[in-house]
Amino acid sequence: MKVLITGARGQLGRALAATAPEDAILHTIEIDDCNLTDRAAVKELMEQVAPDLVINAAAYTAVDKAESDEDAARAINADAVANVREAFAGKLVHLSTDFVFDGTSSRAYRPDDTRKPLSVYGRTKAAGEDHLAHGDVLVRTAWVYTSGGANFVRTMLRLMQEKPSLGVVADQIGAPTWAPGLARTIWGLIAADAAGTFHHSDAGVASWYDFAVAIQEEALALGLLASAIPIAPIPTSAYPTPAARPAFSLLDCSKTRELLEDGYTHWRTNLRRMLLEEKALG
Known part of the structure; x- marks a missing residue:
């Protein structure tokens, strides 16, 4: 099985390569290998690689920057998906986000729940979802992190070493997602010949504040931090950002777990x- 993975240098792209099944022949690309917003370039890529399957992990993920850069966000998050779908006749596995929801639900969001994005990022990701065809796989996820990446966990570790105290938003609720776990779920869905929309995040519920407190506690236990600092819960209003974020974006992953039985x-x-891996990296 020849698999084309876009966004190969990203957190998920690297995790997909590291967890790929033995029978997968990987062809990985980044933006400098092929501009997915260029229709002709995508067509040429598909003709050259001739993949059996495409996993689109490429995305414009600068949530706040997207508010003033909508054209670029839409080109990558929506138009590029259309280009891939047009140029490739096989199954496309596409990654999306909890930001397609507005955060007003009183329960975890199910795959078939109505989308109502609050931000440019969310709207462009929703538009990308709309380009998928029957038989494709859509996987929504949230709060992705991994060792060696640019993410909340590593940012917190740095700030906990640099700052005397931190304030972290406590009224945005969801669940973190470890990229290798997400990658294994994607490979599992592929092996099961799944089609349709699925959700994946790690089990449990957290605010960003809860996540930060846990990062400090676990890092202290592993010797990644020398001492603790005070961490205060703050409201979203105390940390204004250009993009609105869903206050509650927990994903219901029961459909995924029941299918994969994992x-x-x-x-x-x-x-x-992840922190054990981070420690091993030095």
């Missing part, structure tokens, strides 16, 4: 695994 892993367990 159980649930709590986000704190995966956080510990």
Whole structure:
């Protein structure tokens, strides 16, 4: 099985390559290999590679910057998906986000729930979803992180070493996602010949404040931090950003777990695994 992975240098792209099944022949690309917003370039790429499957992990993820850069966000998050879908006749696995929801639900969002994005990022990701065809796989996820990447966990570790105290938003609720776990779910869906919309995040519930407190506690236990600093819960209003964010974006992953029969892993367990890897990286 020849698999083309876009966004190969991103957190998920690297995790997909690291967890790929033995029978997968990977062809990985980044923006400098092929501009996915260029229709002709995508057509040429598909003719050259002739993949059996495409996993689109490329995305414009600068949530706040997108508010003033909508054309670029739409080109990457929506138009590029259309280009891939037009040029490729096989199954497309596409990654999307919890930001397609408005955060007003009183329960975890199911795959078939109505989308109502609050931001340019969310709207462009929703537009990308609309280009998928029957038989494709859409995987929504949230709060992705991994060792060695640019993410909330590593930012918190740095700030906890540099700052005497931190204030972290406590009224945005969801669940973190360890990229290798997400990658294994994607490969599992492919192996099951799944089609349709699926959600994946780690089990449990957290605010960004809860996540930050856990990062400090686990990092202290592993010797990644020398001492603790005070962490205060703050409201979203105390940390204004250009883009509106859903206050509640927990994803209901029961459909995914039932199909794969692989159980649930709590986000704190995966956080510990990531920090162990981070420690090994030095």
